[in-house]
Amino acid sequence: MQKPIVYVVSDSVGETAELVVKASLSQFNNGNFRIQRIPYVDDEGTILETIELAKSNQSMMAYTLVKPEYREFIRKKTEEAGITAVDIMGPMIDAMKKHLSREPKLEPGLVHKLDEDYFKRIEAVEFAVKYDDGRDPRGILLADIVLIGVSRTSKTPLSQFLAHKKFKVANVPIVPEVEPPEELFRINPSKCIALKINPEKLNHIRKERLKALGLNSTANYANMERIKQELNYFNNIVEKLGCRTIDVSSKAVEETANLVQNLMKNQSTEGL
Known part of the structure; x- marks a missing residue:
């Protein structure tokens, strides 16, 4: 039956x-x-x-x-x-x-327009996780925004915050001992945002991070000479890339995210 x-x-x-x-x-x-x-x-x-x-x-x-x-x-x-x-x-x-x-x-069909918005946000969040901390350089070519910076410049939380605004974000750590991925030099510089920070602020952040991990705050990671070396190398890379910069020394993630969005919006408007 x-x-x-x-x-x-x-x-x-x-x-x-x-x-x-x-x-x-x-x-x-x-x-x-x-x-x-x-x-x-x-x-x-x-x-x-x-x-x-x-x-x-x-x-x-x-x-x-x-x-x-x-x-x-x-x-x-x-x-x-x-x-x-x-x-x-x-x-x-x-x-x-x-x-x-x-x-x-x-x-x-209005509910499905909302669903589409929701799924775009989820897709962006998954993208940010997949291409976090330079783990897969291929993401650089697929991203809407590429963040670069030395360690502890809030690249990961900033990527997640922007992902909730539906931007596909990849972030790449800049370390003197590691050559930046060649994909970084193949993208339009307007997609790349460099996160600057002053050495004193970075020194404080890294010391607090080491303490939180139960490690000695005098480790090389928080050494001022090491920090200056990293920042000099970072500045050289930024100059080669010709990308825009944001000083995050005294900014909350939300404030930096707003600045990034404004930069991207202005870039989009200029391209019209």
């Missing part, structure tokens, strides 16, 4: 309605049902065809239609046909309209 069908009618992809139907069916042994989506409905003819199918299969319907005229049409026609039909979104929209004293946009 063929499984009974629940027809899911939507003016978008129908994912929301299907999730609600699945959640409800789980209370009734959902193995006894099949869900059939009817997506992107924007005419009465498709609604009538689906009603005929539901009637011939003795099925029920669920729908998420934002336009009131289509909701009323399907309500009226399913009643006439004796079909059980559930308006999943309509009552919520109507209640919100009353409570907020505002008119809804009544545009299909």
Whole structure:
């Protein structure tokens, strides 16, 4: 015997309605049902065809239609046909309209525009993790922004902060003993941001870091001569790259992130 069908009618992809139907069916042994989506409905003819199918299969319907005229049409026609039909979104929209004293946009698919925004953010966060601390130089060529700096200039937290703004960020540590990846010299300098810091501030940060790790704060990592050597090497690399710089000596990550975004925005505007 063929499984009974629940027809899911939507003016978008129908994912929301299907999730609600699945959640409800789980209370009734959902193995006894099949869900059939009817997506992107924007005419009465498709609604009538689906009603005929539901009637011939003795099925029920669920729908998420934002336009009131289509909701009323399907309500009226399913009643006439004796079909059980559930308006999943309509009552919520109507209640919100009353409570907020505002008119809804009544545009299909808006939730998926939000989803797209969400997935872009997740993709950017995953990118920042994958190409953190120069672990894979190939990311330099794929990034929207490339951050460079010596150790403890907040490259990683800054990358994550910018990732939540949907920028794909790679960051590269600059160390005298290690040649910068050749990919760094192949990108447009406008994509690269160098994070400068004064030696005294860096010395303090590194000493505190060593203490937090239970290590001797007089280690070479926090030695002032070593720090000056690193910063001189860093400045030479920045000059070769011709990239823009931001002094992070007295800036919070959020403040630096805003400056980076402004630099990128201005660069985009200049390119128009």
